[in-house]
Amino acid sequence: MASKFQAGVAKTGKAxxxxxxxxxxxxxxxxMEPPATSGAKPGARLATVKFQFNPNRLSLSKSVEWRRKPxxxxxxxxxxxxxxSGPRSLSVDVFLDATSEHDNSVEEGVEKLMIACVPxxxxxxxxxxxxxxxxFEWGTAKSVSFDxxxxxxxxxxxxxxxxxxxxxxxxxxSIEEAGTGTPGQNPTSGSREARRTHRVVAGDSLPQLAxxxxxxxxxxxxxxxxxxxxxxxxxxxxxxxxxxxxAGGTEEER
Numbered sequence: 509m510a511s512k513f514q515a516g517v518a519k520t521g522k523a524x525x526x527x528x529x530x531x532x533x534x535x536x537x538x539x540m541e542p543p544a545t546s547g548a549k550p551g552a553r554l555a556t557v558k559f560q561f562n563p564n565r566l567s568l569s570k571s572v573e574w575r576r577k578p579x580x581x582x583x584x585x586x587x588x589x590x591x592x593s594g595p596r597s598l599s600v601d602v603f604l605d606a607t608s609e610h611d612n613s614v615e616e617g618v619e620k621l622m623i624a625c626v627p628x629x630x631x632x633x634x635x636x637x638x639x640x641x642x643x644f645e646w647g648t649a650k651s652v653s654f655d656x657x658x659x660x661x662x663x664x665x666x667x668x669x670x671x672x673x674x675x676x677x678x679x680x681x682s683i684e685e686a687g688t689g690t691p692g693q694n695p696t697s698g699s700r701e702a703r704r705t706h707r708v709v710a711g712d713s714l715p716q717l718a719x720x721x722x723x724x725x726x727x728x729x730x731x732x733x734x735x736x737x738x739x740x741x742x743x744x745x746x747x748x749x750x751x752x753x754x755a756g757g758t759e760e761e762r
Contacts, residue, residue, distance in 0.1 A: 539623055539640045554640055573593075595685035607676065624640050644683060664677065713741050
């Protein structure tokens, strides 16, 4: 019995080690410059807020508007008329903890999130104030990863140091969809002059980037061709990539 128990423990330990050794995919919030023109995609990344802990719950909603004329007969209902589809809305909580870090607090993480609530410096220079666009990313999740704006941010501090410095916080985010692009557009049919840049981070691959930009992972060849890349799975973190625009793009170069 003991040998079987020990074998079971060893097997479980190997499974746990394999799971964490393979690299747990962490969620993150990408903060980007707002689009240069109406209908364009967001611009360069301003910051990437990596979550310390993956969320255990995501709330996704989407509204649909219908119009219905009153029926003259009390026992009848008129047929609804479709008016339009509303944007997706994502709610997620970000938990911050600095109890294991000396001379630090969670306020630095909160300040990063606050960036998405105020106009960017570039938009102020153009005298067209606009807050950044954001995108929640978590591995291969698709339905919750879309370009949007931060519609609300609330922070609740729950633990403090002896000097009043906050050590734990729960940040509740609400992201409202703002993208106008249609997933699946063929990027090769549009203007190749319409493009933006993307700074590679650890874990990036061209198929993943193509899905984010075009809604089609197989369109990675377009990005590879624009950057003379031979292996789409090997990207050096920190490298700046040119990302050609989609069909009909008019985005300004940065």
